Amino acid sequence: MNTVHTTPDPFRLDGARVLVTGASRGIGRSVAVTLARAGGRLALSARTPEALARTAELVAKEGHDAVLVPGDLAAPEEAGAVVDGAAAALGGLDILVHNAGILPSHPDGSAAMVPLQDSVQESWDHVVSVNLNATAALCRHAHRHLSASPRASVVLMSSLAGVVGAPLMEAYAATKAAQISLARSLAVGWARTGIRVNALCPGWTRTDMTASVHTAEPLSDWLMAHVPMGRWAEPQEVAHATLFLVSPAASFLTGHALLLDGGASVPDCGLAGIAKPPSPFVT
Numbered sequence: 001m002n003t004v005h006t007t008p009d010p011f012r013l014d015g016a017r018v019l020v021t022g023a024s025r026g027i028g029r030s031v032a033v034t035l036a037r038a039g040g041r042l043a044l045s046a047r048t049p050e051a052l053a054r055t056a057e058l059v060a061k062e063g064h065d066a067v068l069v070p071g072d073l074a075a076p077e078e079a080g081a082v083v084d085g086a087a088a089a090l091g092g093l094d095i096l097v098h099n100a101g102i103l104p105s106h107p108d109g110s111a112a113m114v115p116l117q118d119s120v121q122e123s124w125d126h127v128v129s130v131n132l133n134a135t136a137a138l139c140r141h142a143h144r145h146l147s148a149s150p151r152a153s154v155v156l157m158s159s160l161a162g163v164v165g166a167p168l169m170e171a172y173a174a175t176k177a178a179q180i181s182l183a184r185s186l187a188v189g190w191a192r193t194g195i196r197v198n199a200l201c202p203g204w205t206r207t208d209m210t211a212s213v214h215t216a217e218p219l220s221d222w223l224m225a226h227v228p229m230g231r232w233a234e235p236q237e238v239a240h241a242t243l244f245l246v247s248p249a250a251s252f253l254t255g256h257a258l259l260l261d262g263g264a265s266v267p268d269c270g271l272a273g274i275a276k277p278p279s280p281f282v283t
C-alpha cells in the first residue's frame, strides 16, 4: 500500500529502484541524473548503448552505478525484456518513468511536421507503436513488480500536445492524449494496490527532438510568442517536475496530468498584450 510518507526530506528517493526509458539523451538523461542525485538506483533504457553509457557516467558521478537495459520499443514485445531486465538487476522496481517517445521524422531524423491529410499510414503506425503501444506494454509488464513495492509510482511523459490542438503533429498529439487517458485509468485501477500513476505534460523543451524547431529562428520566435513565459523549457526543469511526481512529496497525487508549459495552455483572451509575429506557416 502506498502510504503517507514521513521522511525528513520528502524529495529524497534513497534506495528506490527506478527504470527510466529514453534515458540516452534529452529529457530522459536529465531525469536519470536528477533521480540518481535524489538517491534513486537507476536502470536506463533506449536503443543506443553508447549514449546510454554516457548517461551512466553522469549517473555514476551522483554515486550510483546504473544498469543498462537497451531495447527498441518500436517492437512493444521488447518492453517485457526491458522491464524484467531492470527488475532483475535492481532486485525489484519502485518507479517507472516512461519517457521514450518520438515525433514523426524524416530519414535524416529531423521532425516531419506534415498535416494529417498529407501524411502516410506507416508514419502514423510507427508513432502509435513507439509512443502508445510501448507505453501499454511497459505498464502491463511493470505491474507485477510495482505491486510488490511499498512506494510504487509511474510517470508517463506525455506532452502539452496531448492537451491542446496540435496541427502538423496529429499522430504525436493523439498518442500523448492517450497516455494521459491511460495514466488516469491505471491510477484508478491500481490505486488500491498502492501504485500511483501520473502524466507529465511538458511544453516546448530544448532537446534533439525539437532541434529543427528551436534552431529555426522565425519559427522558434513565433512559437515562443505563444508561451507566456516567453522561452523554451530546459530538460532539467522537466526532470525536477518528474522528481516531484515520483517522490514521497506527491504521496497522495495520482491520476493527474501535470502541465509544465510556461503558461502556454492558459487561455488569456489576448489581454496580456503579447505581440505575436506573423505565422511562418501562412505565406
Ligand SMILES: NC(=O)c1ccc[n+]([C@@H]2O[C@H](COP(=O)([O-])OP(=O)(O)OC[C@H]3O[C@@H](n4cnc5c(N)ncnc54)[C@H](OP(=O)(O)O)[C@@H]3O)[C@@H](O)[C@H]2O)c1
Binding pocket: 021, 022, 023, 024, 025, 026, 027, 028, 045, 046, 047, 048, 051, 071, 072, 073, 074, 099, 100, 101, 102, 130, 157, 158, 159, 160, 201, 202, 203, 204, 205, 206, 207, 208, 209, 210
Ligand atoms: N522536447 C519537447 O519539446 C517535448 C515536449 C513534450 C513532451 N516531450 C516528450 O518527452 C519525451 C522525451 O523527449 P526528448 O525531447 O528528450 O526527445 P529526444 O531527445 O529525441 O529523446 C528521445 C529518447 O527516446 C528514445 N527512443 C526513441 N525511439 C525509441 C525506440 N524506438 N525505442 C526505445 N527508445 C527510443 C531515444 O533514445 P535512442 O535514440 O537511443 O533510442 C531518446 O533517449 C518524449 O516522450 C517526448 O514526447 C518532449
